[in-house]
Amino acid sequence: xxWAGFPWxxxxxxxxxxxxxxxxxxxxxxxxxxxxxxKSREEKRVIRAADSALIxxxxxxxxxxxxxxxxADDTIRAQYEGVATRIISAVRESNKAxxxxxELCDDIGHRLSGTPALDRAxxxxxxxxxxxxxxxxxxxxxxxxxxxxxxxxxxMIAPHRAPIPMLGLGGSVATPPDGITAEVLVVADExxxxxxxxxxxxxxVLFNFPMxxxxxxxxxxxxxxxxxxxxxxxxxxxxxxVAALVRSVTTRSLQTPHTxxxxxxxxxxxxxxxxxxxxFAEQMARLQARGIPVKVTLKMQARMSEEPAPSANVxxxxxxxxxxxxxxxxxxxxxxxxxxxxxxxxxxxxxxxMEALRTLRRLNLRARRTIRVVLWTNEENGLQGxxxxxKQHADELDKHVAAIxxxxxxxxxIGFGVDIEDAAQRARVIAALNEICTLxxxxxxxxxxxxxxxxxxxxxxxxxxxxxxxxSDMTHYFDIHHTxxxxxxxxxxxxxxxxxxxxxxxxxxxxxxxxxVGTAGAE
Numbered sequence: 001x002x003w004a005g006f007p008w009x010x011x012x013x014x015x016x017x018x019x020x021x022x023x024x025x026x027x028x029x030x031x032x033x034x035x036x037x038x039k040s041r042e043e044k045r046v047i048r049a050a051d052s053a054l055i056x057x058x059x060x061x062x063x064x065x066x067x068x069x070x071x072a073d074d075t076i077r078a079q080y081e082g083v084a085t086r087i088i089s090a091v092r093e094s095n096k097a098x099x100x101x102x103e104l105c106d107d108i109g110h111r112l113s114g115t116p117a118l119d120r121a122x123x124x125x126x127x128x129x130x131x132x133x134x135x136x137x138x139x140x141x142x143x144x145x146x147x148x149x150x151x152x153x154x155x156m157i158a159p160h161r162a163p164i165p166m167l168g169l170g171g172s173v174a175t176p177p178d179g180i181t182a183e184v185l186v187v188a189d190e191x192x193x194x195x196x197x198x199x200x201x202x203x204x205v206l207f208n209f210p211m212x213x214x215x216x217x218x219x220x221x222x223x224x225x226x227x228x229x230x231x232x233x234x235x236x237x238x239x240x241x242v243a244a245l246v247r248s249v250t251t252r253s254l255q256t257p258h259t260x261x262x263x264x265x266x267x268x269x270x271x272x273x274x275x276x277x278x279x280f281a282e283q284m285a286r287l288q289a290r291g292i293p294v295k296v297t298l299k300m301q302a303r304m305s306e307e308p309a310p311s312a313n314v315x316x317x318x319x320x321x322x323x324x325x326x327x328x329x330x331x332x333x334x335x336x337x338x339x340x341x342x343x344x345x346x347x348x349x350x351x352x353x354m355e356a357l358r359t360l361r362r363l364n365l366r367a368r369r370t371i372r373v374v375l376w377t378n379e380e381n382g383l384q385g386x387x388x389x390x391k392q393h394a395d396e397l398d399k400h401v402a403a404i405x406x407x408x409x410x411x412x413x414i415g416f417g418v419d420i421e422d423a424a425q426r427a428r429v430i431a432a433l434n435e436i437c438t439l440x441x442x443x444x445x446x447x448x449x450x451x452x453x454x455x456x457x458x459x460x461x462x463x464x465x466x467x468x469x470x471x472s473d474m475t476h477y478f479d480i481h482h483t484x485x486x487x488x489x490x491x492x493x494x495x496x497x498x499x500x501x502x503x504x505x506x507x508x509x510x511x512x513x514x515x516x517v518g519t520a521g522a523e
Contacts, residue, residue, distance in 0.1 A: 076432065076435035076436060076439075076509065076513075077435060077438055077439060080436075080439060080505075080508075080509050080512075081439055083365065083505075083508065083509075084436075084439035084440065084505045084509075085439075085442075086363055086365075087359060087360070087363065087365070087501055087504045087505050087508065088440075088442050088443065088501045088505070090359055090362065090363055091355070091359055091497050091498075091500045091501040091504065092497055092501070094355075094359075094497070095493060095497075096355060096358070097351050097352065097355040097493070097496050097497055097500050098491070098493040098496055098497075100128065100351045100354065100355065101343065101347055101348060101351045101488055101491060101496065102488055103124065103128075104121060104124060104125075104347045104350070104351065105341035105342065105343050105347050105487070105488045106341070106488060107124075108120050108121050108124060109341055110336050110337065110338050110339060110340060110341055110342050111334065111335050111336045111342055111347075112147070112335065112336065112337060112338040112380070112381075113144040113145060113146065113147075113309070113311060113335050113377060113378040113380065113381055113382060113384075114144055114145065114146030114147075114305070114308075114309030114311065115338070118311060118334070118335055118377065119311070121334055121335075122139060122311070122312050122314055122334065122375075122377070125314045125334060125350070125354070125375055126138075126139060126314055128354065129314070129316040129354060129357075129373065130316075132316075132354075132357070132358045132361065133361060134316040134317060134318060134357060134358075134361065134373075135316070135317045135318070135319050136315065136316065136317045136319075137314075137315070137316040137317075138314075138315050138316075139312035139313065139314055139315070140312060140313045140315060140388065140389070140392055141310060141311075141312055142310075142311050142312055142313055142377050142378065142384050142385050142388040143308040143309070143310060143311070143384065144308055144309055144310075144311040144377060144378040144382055144384045144385075145171075145304065145305075145308055145309075145378070145381060145382045145384070146304070146305035146307075146308065146309040147170055147171055147302070147303070147304050147305075147381060148302065148303050148304075148305070149168055149301075149302055149338055150174070150300065150301025150302050150303065151299070151301045152166065152167075152168045152274070152299060152300045152301065152302070153166070153179075153297075153298075153299045154166040154245075154274060154276065154296060154297070154298050154299075155296060155297050156280075156294065156295070156296050157181070157295050157296060157297055158293060158294065158295035159287065159292050159293070159294070164276055164277070164280045164296065165255045165256065165257045165276065165277040165280065166245075166257050166274045166275065166276045166277075166298075167257040167258065167259035167274060167275050167339060167482075167483075168259070168272070168273070168274045168275075168300050168302050169229060169233075169246075169259060169260060169261065169262040169273045169274060169275060170259060170260060170261040170262065170337065170380065170381045171261055171262050171263065171264075171304065171381060172233070172262060172272050172273045172274065172300065172302045173270045173271070173272055173300075173302065173303075173304075174272065174300050174301050174302045174303055175243070175272045175298055175299055175300045178299075179297045179298055179299035179300075180204065180242050180243050180272065180297070180298045180299075181295065181296070181297040181298075182202060182203050182204045182242055182243070182295065182296070183203050183204070183293055183294065183295050184203065184204050184205075184206050184245070184284055184288075184294040184295070184296055185199050185200050185203045185204070185205050185206065185241070185288075186206045186208050186281075186284050186285045186288045186294075187205060187206070187207060187208065188208060188209065189207070189209050189228075190228075190235055193205065193207075193235055193236070193239060197239040198239075200236060200239035200240055200241045201239065201240030201241070202240065202241075202242060203241055203242065204241060204242060204243040204244070204245060204296060204298065205232070205235075205236035205239070205241040205243075205244050205245070206244075206245040206246070206247070206276070206281060206284055206285075207228040207232045207235075207236075207244070207245070207246045207247060208247050208281045208282070208284070208285045209224075209225055209228050209246075209247060210225070210247065210251075210278075211224075211225035211249050211250055211251050211478065212224055212225065212251075213251045216251065216474065216475045216478075217414065217473050217474060217475050218471070218474060219408065219474040219477060219478065221251065221478075222249065222478065225247075225249045226249050226260070228246045228247075229246050229249055229260050229261075229262060229275060230260075230261065230262055230263055231262070231263065231265070232244045232246050232262070232273060233262055233264065233267070233270070233271050233272075233273035234263070234264055234265050234267040236271065237267050237268070237269040237270070237271045238267070241271060242271060243271050243272045243273070243274075243298050244271055244272070244273045244274075245273070245274055245275070245276050245281075245298075246273070246274075246275050246276070247275070247276065247278055247281035248275045248276065248277060248278055248281075249275075249478065249481070249482075250278065250478045250479060250481070251478060251479075252476075252478075252479050253277055253278035253279060255277045255279050255280075256277060256480075256483050256484070256485060257274075257275050257276055257277050257483070258275055258478075258481060258482045258483050259275060259337050259338075259339055259482045259483070260275070260337070260380075260482045261380065261381050272298060272300050272302070274298065274300065311335075311377040311378060311384075311385070312377060313374055313375065313376050313377055313385050313388065313389055314334065314373075314374070314375040315372060315373065315374055315375075316354075316357065316372070316373045317370050317371065317372045317373070318357055318360055318361055318366060318367075318370065318371045319366070319370050320366070320367055320368050320369040320370040320371075320511065321366045321367070321368060322368040322369075323368050323369045323370075324369070324370050325370070325396070325399050326368075326369040326370065326399045326400075326401055326511075326516065327369060327370045327371075327372050327396070327399055327400050327401060328367075328369055328370070328371050328372070328400075328401050328402050328403075328404070328507050328510050328511040329372050329373075329374055329400060329402070329403040329404065329457065330353045330356060330357070330371060330372070330373055330374075330403075330404045330405075330406075330503055330507045331349075331350075331353050331373055331374035331375055331376060331403075331404075331405060331406075331456065331457075332346045332348075332349025332350045332352065332353055332375060332376070332405060332406045332407055332456075333346045333349070333350070333375070333376045333377070333378075333379030333380070333385065333407060333455075333456055334346070334347075334350050334375040334376065334377060335376075335377050335378055335379055335380055335381075335385075336380060336486075337380055337482050339482070339483060339484045339486075340480070340482075340483055340484045340485060340486035340487055341486060341487045341488060342486060343486050343487050343488045343490060343491050344409035344410060344411075344477065344480065344481075344486055344490060344491060345407070345409065345481060345482065345486055346379070346406070346407050348406075348409065348410030348491055348496055348499070349405075349406035349407050349409075349410065350375050351496075352406050352410060352470075352496065352499045352500050352503055353373045353374075353375070353406060353503060354373060354375075355500040355504075356373075356500050356503040356504035356507060357371060357373050357504075359500065359504045360504055360507075360508055365508055367507075367508050367511035367512035368511060368512050368513075368514070369401060369511040369512070369516075370511070371507050371508070371511050374389060374456075376389065376456040379407070379455055379456055383455060383456070383458075383459075385456060386455060386456035386457065386458060386459050387459050389456070389459070389460075390459035390460050390463070391459075394463070397460055397463035397464075397465055398463065398464070400460060400463070400465040401466075401510060401511065401516050401517060402429070402465070402466045402468055402510050402517060403453070403454075403457040403460055403465050403466070403467055403468065404416075404457075404468045404469075404470055404503060404506060404507060404510075405453065405454025405455075405456055405457045405467070405468070405469055405470065406469075406470045406472075406499065406503065407454055407455065407456070407469070408469070408470075408471050408472050408474055408477065409472050409474060409477040410472060410491055410495060410496045410499045411472040411473045411474065411475075411476065411477065411492070411495055412444060412472060412473045412495045412498065413440075413443060413444060413446060413470065413471070413472050413473075413495075413498055413499050413502045414444070414446060414447075414471050414472060414473050415433075415437065415446040415447040415448055415449065415471055416433050416437075416446070416447075416448040416449075416468050416469065416470060416471065416506070417448075417449060417450070417451025417452040417453060417468070417469035417471055418430050418433065418448055418449065418450055418451060418453070418466065418467070418468055418469075419450075419451065419452060419453035419458075419461065419466075419467040419468075419469070420461075420464075420466050420467065421461070421464075422464075425466065426450060426466075428517065429448075429466050429468070429517055430448045430449065430450065432510070432513070432517045433448035433468070433506065434447060434448045436448075436505065436506055436509050436510075439505060439509075440501070440502055440505060443498045443501055443502055444498070446502070451469065451471075452469045453467025453468060453469045454467060454468075454469045466517070468506075470499070470502060470503055470506070472495070472499060
């Protein structure tokens with residue numbers, strides 16, 4: 001999960017890690033974090049109110065010009081209720097999704113970009129999609145950054161000795177071979193660092209900023225907290241610090257460190273950066289408040305390869321019966337961080353997309369348009385897969401009716417975030433998705449809203465492709481996000497199956513609507 005550059009990151013849907021390497025992304029919740037562009041609650045309220053007014057006009061009016069006819073007595077429920085029921089029943093009768101998640105996560109494990117494990121995962125996906133009988137199963141080459149963690153440790157040596165749970169941040173430089181031993185300066189946030197900047201020189205700065213517990217269902221606290229993971233090293237280096245530590249981005253902890261990407265940007269000095277457990281961040285803050293110096297030794301062997309590594313996006317299709325050149329994309333990112341198994345982030349999303357397509361094929365449900373699965377590489381530490389897809393398919397993006405991404409875990413599904421610049425088009429898509437949500441009542445009380453689409457589909461936004469984030473309840477997502485604990489046992493098979501049903505129903509209907517719902521056929 002990677003979010004960056006998404007202006008509503010703090011209050012709309014989180015989502016994942018910011019583009020950590022390469023050119024800053026403008027794609028979304030896991031792209032480059034731009035706090036200065038974050039909209040206020042009032043601005044977002046006004047935007048959502050405007051969207052609501054447009055949606056009311058859409059559903060109360062007669063016909064929506066463009067993408068699909070949506071009226072008060074409209075047709076989506078009437079036309080597709082039987083199909084939706086068939087899909088939901090078929091998915092719930094199968095345990096295939098959970099079985100395949102075990103194959104990906106237990107047999108292969110974590111899948112950091114540029115590693116043999118990711119290569120094996122890509123091969124597994126291709127073989128599995130081919131065995132399902134899909135058309136045009138293939139890979140598309142992508143060059144990705146290669147960051148290696150190496151051995152790492154952090155030890156408190158004063159006021160007493162104790163090992164500190166830590167994980168180096170993706171993209172960090174190494175310490176000298178003997179490590180860095182220095183006193184710790186604990187700061188609450190960026191403003192606190194500016195006030196105490198003179199104290200930072202020669203010390204290790206710890207950003208003890210707690211992830212807000214606001215609206216955990218939607219992951220709203222991620223944006224305010226993750227900026228210190230992404231940019232803390234740059235901030236600390238500007239004040240002469242020798243290393244940076246960040247409090248892990250989570251609201252609950254059992255001495256569990258959370259990794260993730262960081263960026264140096266235009267920093268003149270690059271200093272090592274790592275995340276530590278919430279418990280030790282709090283302990284250091286308490287000691288400092290009592291006037292007791294804290295000294296630690298940080299050792300990291302991290303390195304970035306000078307040359308990028310070859311990787312690939314994976315693609316498979318269920319070709320459309322009438323308009324095969326028009327496309328609805330469904331997908332997730334197949335890479336993960338190098339800890340845990342990447343089960344919720346984002347192995348589950350990959351399997352959900354694969355199983356959605358397999359279910360439609362098994363039921364012989366071939367929509368008017370093509371439904372294309374894309375499993376993107378390198379979301380976590382570079383976003384090169386999403387960028388490459390948009391570039392390699394630039395000549396057909398005008399035929400992309402919609403793009404749906406799953407990257408918020410596979411907990412109980414709650415709805416769809418819709419990211420489209422044009423307000424009228426956004427209202428049309430939200431109205432159509434809310435009609436689809438009425439067909440998903442057996443799964444839960446879902447809704448569509450203006451929000452976050454996804455990091456990997458973000459590069460398609462400038463072409464006008466409607467971006468749709470399939471969202472799940474994130475209340476406990478950040479308990480395990482980017483940790484050793486993101487493993488298969490944290491995934492509920494029933495909730496995962498519900499995600500498959502939601503994606504299959506939404507993708508089929510969006511691909512089958514007579515007049516489309518996005519850019520293609522919207523004149």
